Amino acid sequence: MESPLFLAGFERIKGFERAMAPEQMIEELKNLVDEGKVRVDEDSLQTFGKDWTKIHEPKPVAIVFPKSTEQVQSIVKFANKHNIGLVPSGGRTGLSAGAVATNGEIVVSFDYMNQILDFSPSDRTVKCQSGVITEQLQDYAEQQGLYYPVDFASAGSSQLGGNLSTNAGGIKVIRYGMSRDWVSGLKVVTGNGDILELNKDLEKNNTGYDIRHLFIGAEGTLGFITEATMKLTRQPTNLTVLVLGLSDLTNTMDVLQTFQQQIDLTAYEFFSHQAMGHVLAHGDVQAPFEGEAPYYALLEFEATSDAVMDDAMALFEKCVEEGWVVDGVISQSETQAQNLWRLREGISESIAPHTPYKNDISVVVSKVPQFLQEIDAVVTEHYPDFEIIWFGHIGDGNLHLNILKPADLAKEEFFEKCLQVNKWVFEIVEKYNGSVSAEHGVGLTKKDYLGYTRSAIEIEYMKGIKRVFDPNNIMNPGKVIDL
Numbered sequence: 392m393e394s395p396l397f398l399a400g401f402e403r404i405k406g407f408e409r410a411m412a413p414e415q416m417i418e419e420l421k422n423l424v425d426e427g428k429v430r431v432d433e434d435s436l437q438t439f440g441k442d443w444t445k446i447h448e449p450k451p452v453a454i455v456f457p458k459s460t461e462q463v464q465s466i467v468k469f470a471n472k473h474n475i476g477l478v479p480s481g482g483r484t485g486l487s488a489g490a491v492a493t494n495g496e497i498v499v500s501f502d503y504m505n506q507i508l509d510f511s512p513s514d515r516t517v518k519c520q521s522g523v524i525t526e527q528l529q530d531y532a533e534q535q536g537l538y539y540p541v542d543f544a545s546a547g548s549s550q551l552g553g554n555l556s557t558n559a560g561g562i563k564v565i566r567y568g569m570s571r572d573w574v575s576g577l578k579v580v581t582g583n584g585d586i587l588e589l590n591k592d593l594e595k596n597n598t599g600y601d602i603r604h605l606f607i608g609a610e611g612t613l614g615f616i617t618e619a620t621m622k623l624t625r626q627p628t629n630l631t632v633l634v635l636g637l638s639d640l641t642n643t644m645d646v647l648q649t650f651q652q653q654i655d656l657t658a659y660e661f662f663s664h665q666a667m668g669h670v671l672a673h674g675d676v677q678a679p680f681e682g683e684a685p686y687y688a689l690l691e692f693e694a695t696s697d698a699v700m701d702d703a704m705a706l707f708e709k710c711v712e713e714g715w716v717v718d719g720v721i722s723q724s725e726t727q728a729q730n731l732w733r734l735r736e737g738i739s740e741s742i743a744p745h746t747p748y749k750n751d752i753s754v755v756v757s758k759v760p761q762f763l764q765e766i767d768a769v770v771t772e773h774y775p776d777f778e779i780i781w782f783g784h785i786g787d788g789n790l791h792l793n794i795l796k797p798a799d800l801a802k803e804e805f806f807e808k809c810l811q812v813n814k815w816v817f818e819i820v821e822k823y824n825g826s827v828s829a830e831h832g833v834g835l836t837k838k839d840y841l842g843y844t845r846s847a848i849e850i851e852y853m854k855g856i857k858r859v860f861d862p863n864n865i866m867n868p869g870k871v872i873d874l
């Protein structure tokens with residue numbers, strides 16, 4: 392049980408050794424949860440101590456698996472008593488190192504808090520524990536004849552608590568908004584160990600500060616979300632996907648505007664030819680059409696009638712006539728639609744073996760083409776030997792910029808070079824009044840760059856809020872902001 396790593400973790404906890412021996416503390420922790428729900432074996436520490444970022448070396452001291460809000464509350468009180476940090480862990484699909492434990496913390500995994508607790512057909516809401524997996528919620532909604540629209544490639548493993556803690560967006564934001572927009576109530580345990588029921592699932596409740604929204608996007612730094620009541624909506628009709636080859640990047644916005652004048656899109660995504668190349672090389676997915684284009688746009692809409700389909704065809708032809716679109720394909724069945732989606736949704740996984748350096752930046756939609764060109768010029772100049780992959784939710788002004796590590800370059804040297812260029816990239820983000828993290832959160836990886844998007848005084852207010860909810864800096868310490 393007492394691996395060297397396990398003991399080393401405790402040494403890093405300021406003042407802890409003086410208070411209690413590690414073994415004794417683990418015994419005390421075990422009393423707070425069900426039998427077998429504290430793990431200290433090396434495999435568990437490595438697995439639950441990190442998310443998808445994989446940049447940092449995990450060094451938690453223990454992993455604890457509560458089953459109820461009350462158990463989470465006892466863990467938080469215990470952490471305050473012993474002055475030990477807690478790191479929340481959901482599906483561990485985060486890309487900003489928001490769920491990594493690098494400093495002798497206890498990881499609180501929500502894997503066993505995965506129950507759907509209640510469903511109200513007339514309110515169209517579903518109450519979930521925060522460890523419910525996104526896809527589990529989507530499937531449940533479908534069984535009720537309804538729809539949970541927040542969706543992303545990691546829906547099969549990401550958990551609701553993590554989605555809410557990063558206000559996850561994904562591929563349907565243009566129509567349905569972010570995770571925040573679907574929350575009618577939250578139960579949380581604050582860093583003080585208080586249980587708060589926020590908004591009582593009400594649609595209308597104008598009674599002052601909406602604390603619910605403070606916890607959404609807070610990455611567990613104010614407290615942990617233990618339950619969430621989520622809204623559902625009607626199921627979409629006949630979702631149809633168009634993939635268009637674009638002659639130039641700036642055309643992405645012309646095409647978007649042309650379609651939006653007549654059709655409510657449920658998605659508007661883009662990816663470069665290089666990005667698609669990785670997906671095609673990685674798995675058995677077909678190219679959308681024979682010809683090549685430097686960029687592609689993926690549009691999705693509800694083909695509710697033949698008239699809508701005719702409109703879409705007419706708009707496509709207009710885009711071709713204007714010279715914006717060089718080729719295109721439209722899905723004729725659900726399976727075809729899913730296959731076209733794979734071209735976009737498979738990108739992140741297909742480039743993962745190349746140890747990508749990730750950026751997730753945004754500006755208002757109208758500024759996208761100019762912004763993208765400026766950033767592209769900077770990264771191309773400074774990374775002449777690196778492969779640059781562009782894709783993202785361009786209809787929301789959100790671009791994913793991935794720089795791939797050349798096989799013969801050491802990881803440390805590669806990241807060092809990427810960090811040098813950050814300054815120029817984020818200066819452009821600042822100039823355009825954009826965001827250094829559009830949907831992946833701040834975690835550890837974007838903390839040093841927060842000042843490019845949030846003013847110094849705003850960050851001071853954020854610290855003030857943190858002090859109110861978590862005065863001992865127990866909850867996901869070191870993430871988003873430092874106290």
Ligand SMILES: O=C(O)CC[C@@H](O)C(=O)O
Nearest residue numbers: 544739749783791792793
């Ligand atoms: O891997 C990335 O950079 C983005 C991942 C995800 O947000 C996506 O849009 O596919």
Ligand SMILES: [Zn+2]
Nearest residue numbers: 561784791830
């Ligand atoms: Zn994304």
